[in-house]
Amino acid sequence: MSPYVMLIISASLLLGTSLTLLSNHWFTAWMGLEINTLAIIPMMTYPNHSRAAESAIKYFLTQATASMIMMFAIIYNAWMTNQWTLFQISNQVASTLMTLALATKLGLAPFHFWVPEVTQGIPLSSGMILLTWQKVAPTSIMYQISPSLNMKILITLAILSTLLGGWGGLNQTHLRKILAYSSIAHMGWMVIIISINPTMALLNLLIYISATLTLFLSLNLTSTTKIKSLANLWNKSTPMTLIIMLTLLSLGGLPPLTGFMPKWLILQELVAHNNITMAMLMAFSALLNLFFYMRIIYTSALTIFPSTNNSKLQWCYPQTKKITLIPLLTVISSMLLPLSPLFITLS
Amino acid sequence: MKMMVIFLLSLLLIVGFVAFASKPSPVYGGLSLVASGGLGCAIVVSLENTFLGLVVFLVYLGGMLVVFGYTAAMATEEYPESWVGNAVAFGMLLFTLLVELIWYFVSGEVEIVTAVELFDSVGSFCVGRDYSGVSLLYGCGGWALVLLGWILFITIYIVLEVVRGRD
Numbered sequence: 001m002s003p004y005v006m007l008i009i010s011a012s013l014l015l016g017t018s019l020t021l022l023s024n025h026w027f028t029a030w031m032g033l034e035i036n037t038l039a040i041i042p043m044m045t046y047p048n049h050s051r052a053a054e055s056a057i058k059y060f061l062t063q064a065t066a067s068m069i070m071m072f073a074i075i076y077n078a079w080m081t082n083q084w085t086l087f088q089i090s091n092q093v094a095s096t097l098m099t100l101a102l103a104t105k106l107g108l109a110p111f112h113f114w115v116p117e118v119t120q121g122i123p124l125s126s127g128m129i130l131l132t133w134q135k136v137a138p139t140s141i142m143y144q145i146s147p148s149l150n151m152k153i154l155i156t157l158a159i160l161s162t163l164l165g166g167w168g169g170l171n172q173t174h175l176r177k178i179l180a181y182s183s184i185a186h187m188g189w190m191v192i193i194i195s196i197n198p199t200m201a202l203l204n205l206l207i208y209i210s211a212t213l214t215l216f217l218s219l220n221l222t223s224t225t226k227i228k229s230l231a232n233l234w235n236k237s238t239p240m241t242l243i244i245m246l247t248l249l250s251l252g253g254l255p256p257l258t259g260f261m262p263k264w265l266i267l268q269e270l271v272a273h274n275n276i277t278m279a280m281l282m283a284f285s286a287l288l289n290l291f292f293y294m295r296i297i298y299t300s301a302l303t304i305f306p307s308t309n310n311s312k313l314q315w316c317y318p319q320t321k322k323i324t325l326i327p328l329l330t331v332i333s334s335m336l337l338p339l340s341p342l343f344i345t346l347s
Numbered sequence: 348m349k350m351m352v353i354f355l356l357s358l359l360l361i362v363g364f365v366a367f368a369s370k371p372s373p374v375y376g377g378l379s380l381v382a383s384g385g386l387g388c389a390i391v392v393s394l395e396n397t398f399l400g401l402v403v404f405l406v407y408l409g410g411m412l413v414v415f416g417y418t419a420a421m422a423t424e425e426y427p428e429s430w431v432g433n434a435v436a437f438g439m440l441l442f443t444l445l446v447e448l449i450w451y452f453v454s455g456e457v458e459i460v461t462a463v464e465l466f467d468s469v470g471s472f473c474v475g476r477d478y479s480g481v482s483l484l485y486g487c488g489g490w491a492l493v494l495l496g497w498i499l500f501i502t503i504y505i506v507l508e509v510v511r512g513r514d
Contacts, residue, residue: 005504005508008501008504009501009505009508012497012501015497019494028491028494031494031495031498034498035498035501038498038501038502038505039501039505041505041509042505042508042509045509056509
């Protein structure tokens with residue numbers, strides 16, 4: 001992509017999310033979401049082949065439908081309550097419609113079908129933006145209106161998301177699809193807590209974003225898109241096997257790693273509200289995710305697949321891609337658990 | 348009299364929506380979309396928001412006509428399928444039923460007169476005083492004008508970027 005085009009598009013991508021984060025009027029928040037949707041489309045279609053175009057069209061149609069429902073909710077709310085501020089959406093119908101629209105934008109379970117389809121067809125770097133940065137704006141809206149959201153709908157969406165995010169990823173061999181299903185499951189974790197303790201949801205999103213960034217950047221280093229290509233990772237870049245293993249275990253929520261923190265806090269919050277059934281369901285469905293993360297780890301880090309002798313020396317050639325952010329992000333996504341008191345105090 | 352006009356226009360609007368939801372061919376879909384767009388503007392105008400209705404008519408239908416011309420040019424069939432046949436009839440029935448159901452659940456009662464009154468309240472409270480609203484875009488609301496201009500600009504920019512030929 002030409003640098004000038006890239007500049008305008010990435011500036012608009014930043015502008016869209018910032019506009020949604022800054023606004024307290026429904027119209028400007030909606031405009032920010034629209035700018036976001038538009039600005040990522042050229043990034044998706046950048047490789048200019050039919051799979052990318054198909055993904056972009058699917059993404060555009062889903063997001064346009066969600067925006068339309070959201071606009072309908074906004075206008076209905078303004079009609080019923082005569083106010084346009086973003087903090088309250090007190091009308092029941094408008095609140096339900098808004099929940100559904102935001103769920104479509106975030107890729108929550110009954111509306112999740114676009115996430116794997118779209119992520120599968122686009123390059124790793126665009127997929128990274130799609131699964132991280134694009135979640136920020138809808139989450140911020142959901143965070144601000146969380147007191148007036150219908151809790152039963154949210155819990156249904158959350159349980160379905162974690163279960164389907166776990167089940168959907170089970171037999172996948174493509175890494176982008178697996179990451180998409182992992183995103184669905186994590187959005188479920190975020191939504192189950194958003195009406196009880198919204199800050200916890202933001203914490204979960206933050207840690208999910210840092211871990212996903214690490215994974216996408218590490219996969220992008222070797223341009224790996226399938227599990228079987230990861231079998232050769234050990235001789236391309238040996239430290240990457242360790243980094244991918246740690247990050248995946250952290251995403252799965254194993255104790256000494258960062259990813260344990262949001263899951264721990266969310267489960268504790270649910271139990272504190274006497275919601276033990278939900279807590280158990282969430283904890284069990286996280287095991288499904290852990291299973292397919294373990295499949296990736298098994299292929300990339302726990303086994304050395306047989307190969308010919310002259311292909312075992314790829315690590316000594318100089319690498320063309322930079323690893324600038326990967327070490328930092330690895331530390332963030334695997335070693336922040338001792339800082340959890342800080343996170344709780346700040347929230 | 349005004350009630351009757353708005354009632355008639357709303358009825359035609361719903362019919363137009365049902366027509367393009369059950370479209371048999373994109374050409375007629377575009378045609379009925381243009382028709383319902385015009386009817387929507389007519390409703391806004393008849394609620395005494397003349398400027399808003401006129402601007403939306405010109406801008407929206409200007410864009411719609413481009414799309415319509417495009418679909419008409421893209422459709423290669425010599426005799427495009429119109430609204431005849433069992434499938435289309437059942438589709439229309441289904442969409443009309445859907446409209447009724449949505450209306451029933453949203454308003455809680457199937458009573459059209461309420462609808463007209465509610466449209467009226469939209470007219471006088473939310474989108475009313477359209478002239479002053481537009482003038483604000485050139486005063487203290489100038490930032491919104493800049494923002495909207497930027498959105499229109501990146502929309503055309505992105506469309507050109509996506510559809511331009513690359514080697």
